[in-house]
Amino acid sequence: MSNGQAIRMTESRKAILSVLGRTRAHPTADEVYSMVREDLPKVSLGTVYRNLDLLAKQGLIRTLASAGEQRRYDGMVDDHHHIRCEVCGRMDDIEVGNAELLDELIIDGRGYDVHGYTLCFSGVCREYAGNGKSHEQNGKGQGE
Amino acid sequence: MSNGQAIRMTESRKAILSVLGRTRAHPTADEVYSMVREDLPKVSLGTVYRNLDLLAKQGLIRTLASAGEQRRYDGMVDDHHHIRCEVCGRMDDIEVGNAELLDELIIDGRGYDVHGYTLCFSGVCREYAGNGKSHEQNGKGQGE
DNA sequence: GCACTAATCGGAACCATTCCCAGTTTGTGC
DNA sequence: GCACAAACTGGGAATGGTTCCGATTAGTGC
Ligand SMILES: [Mn+2]
Ligand SMILES: [Mn+2]
Ligand SMILES: [Zn+2]
Ligand SMILES: [Zn+2]
Numbered sequence: 001m002s003n004g005q006a007i008r009m010t011e012s013r014k015a016i017l018s019v020l021g022r023t024r025a026h027p028t029a030d031e032v033y034s035m036v037r038e039d040l041p042k043v044s045l046g047t048v049y050r051n052l053d054l055l056a057k058q059g060l061i062r063t064l065a066s067a068g069e070q071r072r073y074d075g076m077v078d079d080h081h082h083i084r085c086e087v088c089g090r091m092d093d094i095e096v097g098n099a100e101l102l103d104e105l106i107i108d109g110r111g112y113d114v115h116g117y118t119l120c121f122s123g124v125c126r127e128y129a130g131n132g133k134s135h136e137q138n139g140k141g142q143g144e
Numbered sequence: 145m146s147n148g149q150a151i152r153m154t155e156s157r158k159a160i161l162s163v164l165g166r167t168r169a170h171p172t173a174d175e176v177y178s179m180v181r182e183d184l185p186k187v188s189l190g191t192v193y194r195n196l197d198l199l200a201k202q203g204l205i206r207t208l209a210s211a212g213e214q215r216r217y218d219g220m221v222d223d224h225h226h227i228r229c230e231v232c233g234r235m236d237d238i239e240v241g242n243a244e245l246l247d248e249l250i251i252d253g254r255g256y257d258v259h260g261y262t263l264c265f266s267g268v269c270r271e272y273a274g275n276g277k278s279h280e281q282n283g284k285g286q287g288e
Numbered sequence: 289g290c291a292c293t294a295a296t297c298g299g300a301a302c303c304a305t306t307c308c309c310a311g312t313t314t315g316t317g318c
Numbered sequence: 319g320c321a322c323a324a325a326c327t328g329g330g331a332a333t334g335g336t337t338c339c340g341a342t343t344a345g346t347g348c
Contacts, residue, residue, distance in 0.1 A: 004176060006313075007193065007325095008315085008326080010313090010314085010325090010326065010327090012326090012327080014225060028304095029304080029305080030304085032212060034179060038220075042327090042328075043327085043328080044327070044328040044329060044330095045272055045305095045328095045329095046305090046307085046327080046328070046330090047326080047327055047328070048327075049215065049304090049305065049306075050306090050315080050326090050327090051326095052198050063324090065211035065212045066211070067179070067210070067211075068209045068215065068335095069210035070304065071212060071304080071305085072304095078221065081248075081251075083251075083253065083254070083256050083258065085256065086259065092254050093254075093255075094251050094252060094253060094254055095251060095252035095287075096250075096251050097251065097252075098245075098247055098248050098249055098250060099249075101246075102245075102249075103240055103244075105241065105245065105246075105247060106240075106241035106242060106244050107227075107238050107240050107241065107265065107266075108224075108239035108241075109212035109267065109272035110227070110237075110238055111269065111272050111273075112227050112229065112238075112265075112269055112270070113231065113238070113266055113267050113268045114227065114266075114267040115265075115266050115267045115268070116265070116266055116267075116268065117263060117264065117265045118183065118210075118211070118262070118263070118264045118265075118266070119263050120260060120262050121251065121253075121256075121258055121259075121260070121261045121262075122258075122259050122260055122261065122262065123253065123254065123255060123256040123258040123259045123260075124258050124259070125224060125256050126254075126255035126256070126259045126339070129257050136243045137150070137240040152294075152295085152345090154295065154296090154344095154345095155291080155293095156295085156296080172335090173335080173336080174335085186296090187296085187297085188296070188297045188298060188299095189297095189298090189336090190296080190297070190298075190299090190336090190337080190338085191295080191296055191297070191328090193336065193337075194295090194296085194337090195295095206300095211307090214334095214335065215335085252346095
């Protein structure tokens with residue numbers, strides 16, 4: 001998905017890549033911001049947003065934008081899927097067995113030129129299990 | 145997915161249901177707002193939002209909240225899937241062949257109590273086909 | 289009609305993200 | 319190293335979808 005020509009690799013971009021490279025947590029922009037500031041105390045939030053966008057367009061990171069939630073970013077660009085906790089909003093990687101089945105999906109695209117799809121699971125993470133409240137606490141449920 | 149006890153069916157709620165019942169377009173909140181105002185010229189946007197939420201919690205409508213985009217609402221509550229145009233943002237229903245394959249997906253939930261999943265396709269609608277710009281025009285690409 | 293509650297209105301507040309711009313850094317050609 | 323243009327940056331204001339709040343209205347049971 002690398003787009004356009006290569007961009008200059010500035011300090012802030014290196015720092016962002018490094019942050020995303022060493023966490024498994026799918027941080028939000030402001031989490032990336034505060035982590036980057038440990039190394040480069042003067043970066044601005046705007047720069048972090050701008051560069052997260054750029055890096056994503058280059059295909060060097062991935063953007064996880066789910067359902068009315070704050071955007072999250074992922075340093076792992078290989079194809080994989082995610083699950084979001086409906087209670088606390090955290091996102092984790094998941095393993096999908098039979099993943100190859102997904103490519104068998106044949107759709108009537110209604111005249112669309114179909115580019116891809118998004119598959120995201122939802123549930124409740126271990127930490128909040130047993131909290132099975134029916135009323136919402138945080139996330140907006142299933143989104144789609 | 146009907147939640148809580150039944151709500152009173154006020155004029156504005158009936159109007160919203162009616163609007164969503166007779167369109168296939170998956171309108172946004174402000175589109176619903178202006179359509180409802182053709183019948184009830186005094187409804188406020190806040191009321192529309194509040195009631196869209198309520199009706200969704202009742203399971204009478206569905207919320208389509210995709211990737212940093214404005215939320216959309218769907219009067220069709222039976223299970224089906226969608227595709228979003230990356231250029232203009234419109235959303236349409238799609239037919240997924242082999243839909244039953246989706247239930248075969250076995251995942252390692254990483255300790256999550258898995259509730260469901262979201263599957264949304266992306267592409268370019270007929271109206272904007274041939275416009276295959278590589279630079280973004282509108283949507284944020286794939287989201288997830 | 290009266291009391292009590294739920295629903296609504298209108299507008300302000302919220303907040304993640306984007307935009308703007310003056311100043312700085314970087315790359316390039318000499 | 320020097321000059322110049324292009325790319326990048328910080329800081330702060332603007333944006334816009336959504337939520338929140340105080341005041342008003344409509345409904346319901348008596
Ligand atoms: Mn991931
Ligand atoms: Mn639909
Ligand atoms: Zn959780
Ligand atoms: Zn389109």
